[in-house]
Amino acid sequence: MEKADVIIIGAGIIGTCIARFLAKYKLNIVLVEKEADVGFGTSKANSGVIHAGFHDKPGTLKADLCVAGNSMFDKLCKELNVPFKRCGALLIALKDEELGILEELKIQGEKNEVPGLKIIKGSYLFQLEPNLTKKAKAALYSPTVGIAPPYELTIALAENARQNGIRILLNTEVKNITSQGDGTKIVETQKNLIFANYIINAAGLFADEIARMAKDKFTFTPRKGEEYILDKKEKGLVRHVIFPIPKKETKGVLIIPTVDGNIMIGPTSEIVDNKFDLSTTRGGLQMILEKVKKLVPAINGKDIIASFAGLRATSKNGDFIIQPSNKIKGFINVAGIDSPGLTAAPAIAKMVIDILKEEGLRLVQREEYQPYRRLIKFQELSLEQKNRLIKEDKRYGNVVCRCENVTEGEIVDAIRRGARTLDSLKFRTRVGMGRCQGGFCTPKVMKIMEDELNIPLEKITKRGGKSNILWGKSK
Numbered sequence: 001m002e003k004a005d006v007i008i009i010g011a012g013i014i015g016t017c018i019a020r021f022l023a024k025y026k027l028n029i030v031l032v033e034k035e036a037d038v039g040f041g042t043s044k045a046n047s048g049v050i051h052a053g054f055h056d057k058p059g060t061l062k063a064d065l066c067v068a069g070n071s072m073f074d075k076l077c078k079e080l081n082v083p084f085k086r087c088g089a090l091l092i093a094l095k096d097e098e099l100g101i102l103e104e105l106k107i108q109g110e111k112n113e114v115p116g117l118k119i120i121k122g123s124y125l126f127q128l129e130p131n132l133t134k135k136a137k138a139a140l141y142s143p144t145v146g147i148a149p150p151y152e153l154t155i156a157l158a159e160n161a162r163q164n165g166i167r168i169l170l171n172t173e174v175k176n177i178t179s180q181g182d183g184t185k186i187v188e189t190q191k192n193l194i195f196a197n198y199i200i201n202a203a204g205l206f207a208d209e210i211a212r213m214a215k216d217k218f219t220f221t222p223r224k225g226e227e228y229i230l231d232k233k234e235k236g237l238v239r240h241v242i243f244p245i246p247k248k249e250t251k252g253v254l255i256i257p258t259v260d261g262n263i264m265i266g267p268t269s270e271i272v273d274n275k276f277d278l279s280t281t282r283g284g285l286q287m288i289l290e291k292v293k294k295l296v297p298a299i300n301g302k303d304i305i306a307s308f309a310g311l312r313a314t315s316k317n318g319d320f321i322i323q324p325s326n327k328i329k330g331f332i333n334v335a336g337i338d339s340p341g342l343t344a345a346p347a348i349a350k351m352v353i354d355i356l357k358e359e360g361l362r363l364v365q366r367e368e369y370q371p372y373r374r375l376i377k378f379q380e381l382s383l384e385q386k387n388r389l390i391k392e393d394k395r396y397g398n399v400v401c402r403c404e405n406v407t408e409g410e411i412v413d414a415i416r417r418g419a420r421t422l423d424s425l426k427f428r429t430r431v432g433m434g435r436c437q438g439g440f441c442t443p444k445v446m447k448i449m450e451d452e453l454n455i456p457l458e459k460i461t462k463r464g465g466k467s468n469i470l471w472g473k474s475k
């Protein structure tokens with residue numbers, strides 16, 4: 001039996017951000033996650049765009065929290081040592097009849113207090129983005145749009161929360177919730193019972209099921225988005241995030257210059273009835289290629305090195321659901337967090353803390369709170385510093401992943417920071433994320449895991465559960 005002041009269910013970007021923001025206070029907090037690592041839900045599978053807020057209807061939670069969240073990213077990413085670049089965005093009109101839509105989006109953005117929006121036309125547009133189709137008539141320029149690696153940010157939030165005393169229980173699925181007369185709530189997982197005064201439901205696509213355990217009711221529509229990543233040789237093809245004219249349900253298919261130097265194209269937007277459907281499809285790819293080539297004709301499908309899909313939890317009215325339950329006091333739903341949930345995450349965390357205060361949680365600052373994540377990034381060291389580190393530990397001189405230049409020392413460090421699966425190592429170090437997609441380095445990485453964790457190779461999984469790579473010896 002465990003006790004906590006606050007239990008957070010779900011360690012995606014929302015749950016980890018709330019945990020990290022609550023770590024400032026003298027509280028006993030448990031973050032519970034059913035998967036083998038943090039960020040293994042929708043938070044690892046999105047476009048990584050830090051939106052400005054001009055897409056969202058004024059007066060909605062999405063509009064307010066997107067703009068507020070965007071403005072918090074510089075400080076947050078600096079503290080957590082996560083790359084973040086305000087590359088800006090261009091939303092392109094290809095037809096004269098679309099020019100009015102640019103004006104409307106500009107007005108909408110200004111109502112939402114998005115800074116710096118401008119309509120750009122003529123040669124300046126092509127100076128900003130030389131590979132843009134010459135058919136482009138004009139663009140809405142938005143300087144505050146940024147890019148960040150969503151999985152790395154989720155991991156960093158969790159690591160910093162843990163450094164500040166938050167307990168994170170992985171492979172721990174919440175099965176039931178009950179409430180006692182004195183207000184204590186009992187969260188039942190497959191491993192233990194946790195008693196708490198406050199529960200935050202940040203279970204992403206499964207937040208409706210967690211809410212039902214607390215007798216609350218809402219539903220989502222899962223909306224799948226497929227994304228495709230181009231080889232790094234295409235780096236520089238675009239400098240800004242390129243948006244098309246949006247549709248009612250979606251921002252459309254984007255061209256994204258990621259912080260890691262790859263170009264990413266996507267996502268699709270397809271309603272599915274299966275919360276586990278993460279397939280990528282020929283039809284999705286064809287549709288994406290057709291759309292992005294209209295904006296940047298030089299994009300070539302042959303340069304695609306990887307694909308993935310994520311599922312958005314789209315609520316009935318399309319807005320975020322962030323409110324205390326009227327069934328159980330101290331139970332707070334943070335649900336329906338589809339796009340721009342990554343962007344809004346820090347502002348959502350702040351809002352949840354205000355709700356907890358209103359619900360009676362006493363917040364006293366911890367003097368020893370440390371906002372900075374302790375981490376040495378080998379790739380960012382100077383040549384001199386790298387040489388010094390290699391002298392201290394020769395594993396930093398052994399390059400394991402030649403596509404992404406990842407060393408054995410970095411892999412061992414990531415394991416010591418908590419990585420227990422191949423995907424956990426990939427998201428912490430980029431091992432296996434290059435052109436060969438782990439074709440050459442996976443056996444070497446598994447050997448390092450075998451030695452460091454003292455487990456047999458057959459026990460190593462891609463992402464926990466039954467995703468084993470090897471099942472036994474053939475000879």
Ligand SMILES: Cc1cc2nc3c(=O)[nH]c(=O)nc-3n(C[C@H](O)[C@H](O)[C@H](O)COP(=O)(O)OP(=O)(O)OC[C@H]3O[C@@H](n4cnc5c(N)ncnc54)[C@H](O)[C@@H]3O)c2cc1C
Pocket residue numbers: 009010011012013014015032033034035038039040041042043044045046047048049050051172173174175202203204205206207210223224225226227267309310311312337338339340341342343344
């Ligand atoms: C294709 C795509 C592109 C997107 N692009 C962007 C973008 O560019 N910018 C942006 O701002 N937003 C974007 N989004 C939206 C963004 O990804 C989401 O808003 C965000 O990731 C939601 O985070 P979350 O923490 O709510 O959900 P999740 O990351 O899914 O986290 C919920 C966690 O709860 C866990 N969980 C569920 N049930 C239980 C249980 N019973 N017990 C314990 N744990 C449980 C899950 O395993 C999961 O880890 C995009 C989304 C998609 C799908």
